[in-house]
Amino acid sequence: MQIKPILSALRRHKAGTFLIAMQIALTLAIVCNALFIIQQRLAHLAEPSGLDEPNIFVIQNEWVGASTPEQLDAKMREDLGVLRALPGVQDVTLSNSYPLRGGGWDDGVKLTADQVQDTTGATIYFADERFIDTLGLKLIAGRNFRAEEITPMNVRDRLGPPVVMVTKALADKLFPAGDAVGKTIYLVGGPTTIVGVVDLLQAQSVDRWAQSFAYRSVIVPKRLAISLGVFYIVRTQPGQLDAAMRAAPKALFAHNPRRVINDEDGVLSFKEVRAKAYERDRGMAILMGLICVTLLAITAAGIVGLTSFWVGQRRKQIGVRRALGATRQDILEYFLTENLLISCGGALFGVLLAVAINLWLVTRFELHRLSLVYLLMGVVILLLLGQGAVLAPAMRASRVSPVEATRSV
Amino acid sequence: MLKMTHLSKVYRTEVVETYALRDFNINVSEGEFVAVTGPSGSGKTTFLTIAGLLETFTGGQYHLDGVEVSNLNDNERSRIRNEKIGFIFQAFNLIPDLNVFDNVEVPLRYRGMKAPERKERIMNALERVGLASRSKHYPAELSGGQQQRVAIARALAGSPRLLLADEPTGNLDTQMARGVMELLEEIHREGATIVMVTHDPELAARAQRNVHIIDGQVVDLAEDPRFHQAVHAARANSPA
Ligand SMILES: Nc1ncnc2c1ncn2[C@@H]1O[C@H](COP(=O)(O)OP(=O)(O)OP(=O)(O)O)[C@@H](O)[C@H]1O
Ligand SMILES: [Mg+2]
Numbered sequence: 001m002q003i004k005p006i007l008s009a010l011r012r013h014k015a016g017t018f019l020i021a022m023q024i025a026l027t028l029a030i031v032c033n034a035l036f037i038i039q040q041r042l043a044h045l046a047e048p049s050g051l052d053e054p055n056i057f058v059i060q061n062e063w064v065g066a067s068t069p070e071q072l073d074a075k076m077r078e079d080l081g082v083l084r085a086l087p088g089v090q091d092v093t094l095s096n097s098y099p100l101r102g103g104g105w106d107d108g109v110k111l112t113a114d115q116v117q118d119t120t121g122a123t124i125y126f127a128d129e130r131f132i133d134t135l136g137l138k139l140i141a142g143r144n145f146r147a148e149e150i151t152p153m154n155v156r157d158r159l160g161p162p163v164v165m166v167t168k169a170l171a172d173k174l175f176p177a178g179d180a181v182g183k184t185i186y187l188v189g190g191p192t193t194i195v196g197v198v199d200l201l202q203a204q205s206v207d208r209w210a211q212s213f214a215y216r217s218v219i220v221p222k223r224l225a226i227s228l229g230v231f232y233i234v235r236t237q238p239g240q241l242d243a244a245m246r247a248a249p250k251a252l253f254a255h256n257p258r259r260v261i262n263d264e265d266g267v268l269s270f271k272e273v274r275a276k277a278y279e280r281d282r283g284m285a286i287l288m289g290l291i292c293v294t295l296l297a298i299t300a301a302g303i304v305g306l307t308s309f310w311v312g313q314r315r316k317q318i319g320v321r322r323a324l325g326a327t328r329q330d331i332l333e334y335f336l337t338e339n340l341l342i343s344c345g346g347a348l349f350g351v352l353l354a355v356a357i358n359l360w361l362v363t364r365f366e367l368h369r370l371s372l373v374y375l376l377m378g379v380v381i382l383l384l385l386g387q388g389a390v391l392a393p394a395m396r397a398s399r400v401s402p403v404e405a406t407r408s409v
Numbered sequence: 410m411l412k413m414t415h416l417s418k419v420y421r422t423e424v425v426e427t428y429a430l431r432d433f434n435i436n437v438s439e440g441e442f443v444a445v446t447g448p449s450g451s452g453k454t455t456f457l458t459i460a461g462l463l464e465t466f467t468g469g470q471y472h473l474d475g476v477e478v479s480n481l482n483d484n485e486r487s488r489i490r491n492e493k494i495g496f497i498f499q500a501f502n503l504i505p506d507l508n509v510f511d512n513v514e515v516p517l518r519y520r521g522m523k524a525p526e527r528k529e530r531i532m533n534a535l536e537r538v539g540l541a542s543r544s545k546h547y548p549a550e551l552s553g554g555q556q557q558r559v560a561i562a563r564a565l566a567g568s569p570r571l572l573l574a575d576e577p578t579g580n581l582d583t584q585m586a587r588g589v590m591e592l593l594e595e596i597h598r599e600g601a602t603i604v605m606v607t608h609d610p611e612l613a614a615r616a617q618r619n620v621h622i623i624d625g626q627v628v629d630l631a632e633d634p635r636f637h638q639a640v641h642a643a644r645a646n647s648p649a
Contacts, residue, residue, distance in 0.1 A: 002518055009506035012547075317504045323463055324516040324563070325491020327484050402463040402490070405502055406454055406575060 006338050016306050021346035024382055027299045028350030032378035033357050034288040036370050041285040045278050047214070049099040049270075050167075050200030052136025055090070055236050056270040057245050058098055059083075061252070062260040063227040072225040073152040075256065082255045083232060086247050088240025093134040093233050096126045096224045097204040100270075100277035101231075104204030106213065107159070110186040111174060120173050121213040122166075123203040124187075126153065126222040132165070132198055134235045140168060142181035142196035145221040153222040160189030161220045165196035169215035187218065206277050241269060296385055303389035307335060311397040318397055319404025328398040335394035336387060343386040347379045354378060410571060410602045411437040411460055416469030418455055418625075429455040430625040433469065437604060439570075442597045444616035445606045448642075452625040453606040454575055460604060461494050461573045462486045474570075491519050495564030495601075497574035501556040503548040503563075509535065510544040513563045520567065534562035538592060554585030561592055572596060574605040578612060590615065 010017050061079065063072065076094060083092040097104030104125075108118030125131070129145045142165070149163060164185075171180035171194070180194050201217045203210040224230055236244045249261045261267065268276075275282075311318070318331055326334075358370035418430040429452045437443050447453050458464040459471065462478060471478050474493065481489070496502075503512050513534055517527045535541040538558035540551075548556055557577060564572060574593065578586035590612055597603050605616065613619050621628050 005507060005511045005514070005518070008508070008511060009504075012506040316502070317506075320498075320502045320504060321515060321519075322487070323461070323490060323496050323502075325487050325519040325567075327487040327519075329484075330487075330519060402487075403458050405496070406458050406463065406498060 002334070003337065003341065006334065006341060010338065010341065013310070016310070017342055017345075020302060020306055021342050021349065023299050023302050024343055024346030024386065025348075025350035025353055027295045028347055028378045028382045029353035029357050030295055031292050031381060032350075032354040032370060032374045033361065034292045035377060036358070036374045037367070038285045038288045038292075039374075040368065041281040041288075044206065044281050045285075047202065047206070048200060049202040049274070050135070050137055050198075050215075051099060051202075051270060052235060053270040053274065055238060055241055056135070057234050057236070057241060057248075057268060058270070058273065059232040059234065059248060059252070059261060059267050060265070061230055061232060064258045064260060067227065069152060069154045069225040072227060073223060076223065076225070076230065078255065079232065079252055082251050083234055083248055086244055086251055088236050088244045089234055089248075090237050091130055091134040091235045093128055093130040094126075094223060095131065095231050095233060097123075098125075098135075098231060098233055098273070099202040099204060100206055100273050101204050102207070102277060106204070106210070107188050107218070109170070109174065109216075109218065113186055113191065115186070120170070120216055122170055123201075123210070123213060123217040124159070125201070125204075125217055125219045126224045127165075127219045128221070128223060131219060131233075134233055135201070136235065137201055138199040139165075140197050140199050141171075142194065144196055145219075149221045150223055151221065152225040154225055158189040159187055159220065159222075161187075161192050161222060163195045163221060164192050165198055165219040166194055167201045167215055167217045168197055168199055170213075170217060171197045173216060187220075192220075206281075245269060296381070299382070300385055300389040303339065303386055304393060307339065307390050307393040308396075311335070311393045311400075314397075315400055315404055316407075318400040319402055319407070322400065322402035323405040331398040331400070332394050335390055335397055339386045339390040339394075340383065343383050347382055350382070351375050351379065410439045410441070410474060411435070411604070412470075412472045413456075413460075414470045416459070416471055417467050418452070418459060418464075419467045428625050430459070430466070433626060435620060435627055437602060439602055440597075440600060442594070442603045442617045443605070443620055444613035444618070445604060445620045445622060446608070446610070446613050447622035451622045453622055455625075456622065457573050457575050457604065457606055460571075461496060462490050487519075491516055492567065493570050495567060495569035495572045497557070497560050497564050497572065497577045499576040499579040501548070501553070501560045501580070503556055503559055505548050508545050508547050509540060509551070509559050512548070512559060513566050516563065516567045530566045530568075531562075534566040535559075537565060537595075538562045552585075554581050554588060557581060557585070557589055558592065561589065561596075565596065570600075570602060572601050572603045572605075574603065576606055576608060578607065578609065586612070 063075065080092050080094060083089060104123060106121055106123050109120050109122045111119050128150045129147045132139055132144055166180060174180060174185060175183055180197055183194050184191050185194060200215065203214050203217065234244060234248060245267055249267055252259065252261065321331065354375055355370065361367040362369060413433055413435045416430055416433040417428065420427040420429055433456065445453050445456065459466050504515065510531055513531045514527055517530060532541060535544055538561055540555060540558055540562065543551065543555065551559065578589050581589060593603060593605065607613050
């Protein structure tokens with residue numbers, strides 16, 4: 001290879017070489033970090049909720065007019081019956097919230113009564129005995145609630161259920177030995193006993209504030225008897241979701257019209273819930289992707305431009321090289337090698353820059369440390385981009401005729 | 410060494426066809442020193458570019474070292490240029506981005522020669538042209554005569570059997586031209602075949618044989634009155 005003479009020739013074209021190398025460095029630094037952020041967002045997107053998502057939809061129901069808690073509880077139980085009777089419906093439950101909803105109830109969990117600091121935070125899901133079957137959760141230890149354990153709960157009641165179920169993530173956190181069933185834990189309202197452990201149930205929010213307890217959930221045997229914002233969660237037989245979603249609000253209104261189910265988002269399939277929950281993550285990933293593509297395109301254009309300029313400028317010396325015995329292949333390789341050298345220089349600096357940017361992001365936005373894979377990926381992408389961009393002008397250079405050497409200047 | 414028979418070269422543009430060479434016949438033997446003269450536009454450079462495999466021709470035959478060159482592909486032509494032919498151009502044609510050493514090295518690298526051999530050949534060639542001490546200089550830092558000597562060193566380093574020179578002294582003053590000519594004669598004495606295009610009748614006279622080209626054809630000097638006119642005109646123009 002003719003690395004040495006190419007390097008010495010480049011030394012005579014410092015400005016162009018430096019500009020392109022810097023452009024490559026900057027692009028590399030940003031692309032590495034952007035790819036990393038994209039990957040993190042996509043990984044976040046891929047976190048499971050634990051639900052049988054394709055067959056689940058939720059209805060947000062609000063009551064109109066004043067009712068006592070007892071009346072509310074009765075009306076909700078009637079609604080559950082109405083929904084359960086719909087064709088294609090497999091199961092129905094009601095809760096104060098559901099995974100990915102964006103908000104709900106979370107609370108501190110302690111292991112002893114006099115503990116000052118919470119052991120962990122946890123999502124509190126209010127549930128009846130149909131909850132785990134409706135959501136499609138897997139009970140991995142202990143038992144489900146019994147129907148008679150479910151009690152109505154008013155806003156002013158204290159949260160003090162005698163029994164609860166917890167997720168495996170929470171059980172592992174509280175009782176690493178794996179013997180959570182039968183143990184007592186302390187919620188804000190007092191002690192309670194764990195009777196069952198479910199495999200997986202995600203928190204009510206995927207935003208940062210809920211990250212610390214993302215899969216640590218407590219399921220309490222309560223029916224929330226308030227007039228605002230109770231959710232009916234419906235699981236349908238496979239393929240029946242759309243039909244059931246259309247039929248459900250009609251049936252509810254037919255049974256009791258004194259209610260509000262928002263036209264827009266009163267009935268949501270879980271697919272819609274998921275899309276909404278991750279709107280920002282997806283937006284961020286797309287934005288980062290666009291930034292990458294734009295930067296790469298600009299850099300490629302820069303390389304094409306500079307190389308084309310150089311090829312034009314060096315027509316004569318290309319002709320001379322051909323006259324002195326260079327084959328077309330030699331000329332092509334010359335420009336490819338030249339680009340590779342510039343790119344390697346740029347990439348080296350770009351890697352340092354990428355790490356610097358990442359460290360800044362880590363301290364500023366609590367991002368994770370950039371892994372080596374992304375640096376490598378960035379380097380490979382930019383080297384390939386460079387070689388690709390230089391190919392067309394280099395081909396043009398290789399077609400310069402040796403007779404060009406004899407043409408007067 | 411070099412034999413062209415009924416060779417023709419046509420340059421076609423959209424409007425005209427120019428016969429740069431027509432029914433062109435020449436035979437240069439191994440070890441000859443031939444000077445090519447002729448009026449401007451007569452086809453001298455065209456002849457050299459075809460002889461040096463820089464360009465293809467339209468009709469006829471050209472045997473170089475016994476090989477019919479129209480059958481060669483681009484890579485084979487490159488290899489022959491690299492190994493058998495040395496070029497010296499009127500405009501020197503050094504690569505401005507490379508220093509003297511690297512310039513002389515260019516054809517040797519294309520030959521795939523190992524570094525120690527390259528170095529030895531380069532230093533030998535530069536010593537012969539008297540520029541060994543300038544090997545780190547860039548072309549722009551040298552005089553015209555020095556640049557042409559570097560170009561000769563570059564042609565020499567590969568030990569070509571055929572040296573093609575297109576007005577090698579055209580851009581040089583008499584003093585420098587003489588130096589270059591002496592160098593060529595020395596190279597010739599060592600066995601190289603040289604074909605040199607020149608406008609300078611004095612230099613032409615120092616060659617073993619003169620070939621005169623008019624309108625793309627080799628003409629017999631003694632018979633053609635145009636030659637005498639051309640020589641006359643050239644004498645009148647020449648500063649010497
Ligand atoms: N690339 C080309 N395209 C068209 N015509 C050309 C081309 N190169 C040369 N010619 C024509 O061919 C003829 C011979 O040109 P050539 O350069 O060989 O002349 P020359 O004898 O070297 O002249 P000079 O003494 O001025 O260098 C000229 O008429 C010229 O115009
Ligand atoms: Mg000419």
